[in-house]
Amino acid sequence: MSAPGTATARAQPNIALVKYWGKRDEDLILPVAGSLSMTLDAFPTTTRVSVDPALDEDSFELNGAPAPAAARARTVRFLERVRELAGASARARVVSANEAPTGAGLASSAAGFAALALAASRAYGLDLDAPALSRLARRGSGSACRSIVDRYALWHAGTDDASSFAEAVPAPDMRLVIVTVDGSEKAVSSREGMRRTAATSPFYPAWAATTEQTLEEMVTACAAGDFEAIGQLTESHALRMHAVINASMPPVRYLAPASVAVFDAAASLRAAGVSAWATADAGPNVCVLTRPDDAAEVAAAVAPLGAVRTVGPGSGARLVDSAQP
Numbered sequence: 001m002s003a004p005g006t007a008t009a010r011a012q013p014n015i016a017l018v019k020y021w022g023k024r025d026e027d028l029i030l031p032v033a034g035s036l037s038m039t040l041d042a043f044p045t046t047t048r049v050s051v052d053p054a055l056d057e058d059s060f061e062l063n064g065a066p067a068p069a070a071a072r073a074r075t076v077r078f079l080e081r082v083r084e085l086a087g088a089s090a091r092a093r094v095v096s097a098n099e100a101p102t103g104a105g106l107a108s109s110a111a112g113f114a115a116l117a118l119a120a121s122r123a124y125g126l127d128l129d130a131p132a133l134s135r136l137a138r139r140g141s142g143s144a145c146r147s148i149v150d151r152y153a154l155w156h157a158g159t160d161d162a163s164s165f166a167e168a169v170p171a172p173d174m175r176l177v178i179v180t181v182d183g184s185e186k187a188v189s190s191r192e193g194m195r196r197t198a199a200t201s202p203f204y205p206a207w208a209a210t211t212e213q214t215l216e217e218m219v220t221a222c223a224a225g226d227f228e229a230i231g232q233l234t235e236s237h238a239l240r241m242h243a244v245i246n247a248s249m250p251p252v253r254y255l256a257p258a259s260v261a262v263f264d265a266a267a268s269l270r271a272a273g274v275s276a277w278a279t280a281d282a283g284p285n286v287c288v289l290t291r292p293d294d295a296a297e298v299a300a301a302v303a304p305l306g307a308v309r310t311v312g313p314g315s316g317a318r319l320v321d322s323a324q325p
């Protein structure tokens with residue numbers, strides 16, 4: 001059992017099949033359109049929050065060392081929101097560890113804020129239901145609202161704080177073969193990249209106008225278990241996101257030649273009758289979506305292109321015994 005004022009939570013990253021790119025409200029983190037993702041069964045972040053009235057300020061330890069200033073500031077802002085909700089003022093000690101390679105495009109901020117939302121809300125005595133927890137996580141990082149949810153999450157864009165949250169949707173069992181072609185930190189953060197796209201890309205209005213339609217088609221395809229449609233929508237939507245990003249000024253390009261090679265490998269696999277569709281986030285690494293039965297063949301085919309890890313759908317944020325690391 002946790003001591004009073006202490007809670008530990010664990011959450012995993014998610015990979016979007018219909019992507020989130022761009023905000024209609026920067027402060028509330030309301031997206032310009034909804035999105036749909038798979039919560040992964042890998043790369044957990046575990047976070048312990050201990051409320052301590054003796055502290056003068058919040059502390060944040062990440063992977064065994066004091067967190068960098070920017071990460072600490074973002075965490076403190078998030079804790080301020082939790083204190084507001086709880087009517088509390090005591091500061092907290094946050095200790096977090098993650099197994100995701102930071103900056104490699106595995107959206108570790110999603111796992112981080114999902115785990116923090118659950119641990120901090122409990123440590124401050126709040127017992128939020130799943131939609132409320134998803135809304136809280138969203139305030140830390142948009143994509144974090146989806147990592148609250150088990151397996152497949154639909155983030156309703158919403159029009160205000162109350163209506164913008166993620167919930168579970170039915171979808172068939174799938175695998176993502178993650179191909180890490182470059183493990184280094186990305187040059188332009190998602191947050192900055194989104195701002196630049198929204199402010200300067202001439203294709204942004206079309207992206208915003210069409211993503212909700214793609215999302216509806218994806219929800220239908222997932223509910224029907226229509227793998228072909230899920231795959232086509234996934235790859236097409238990822239390429240549309242990179243197209244709208246690539247049209248920004250100053251230019252931003254996240255895909256590298258090695259990333260494009262993985263898209264080509266997915267196309268070759270499809271031509272050979274293997275289920276394989278590529279997607280990529282704000283970085284050079286590519287995920288190949290496939291049926292569970294084809295995952296081993298896909299992984300073998302892309303292995304020469306980068307470090308390969310096959311993942312499936314996993315749990316949303318949950319409490320764990322604080323005695324665990």
Ligand code: 2P0
Pocket residue numbers: 014015016018019020021029035107109110140141142143144190191280281282
């Ligand atoms: C996604 N990404 O849907 C998209 C695809 C990256 C590319 O969600 O500013 O870190 O904290 O709300 O959540 C990354 O964006 O951005 C992201 P903020 P976040 O997964």
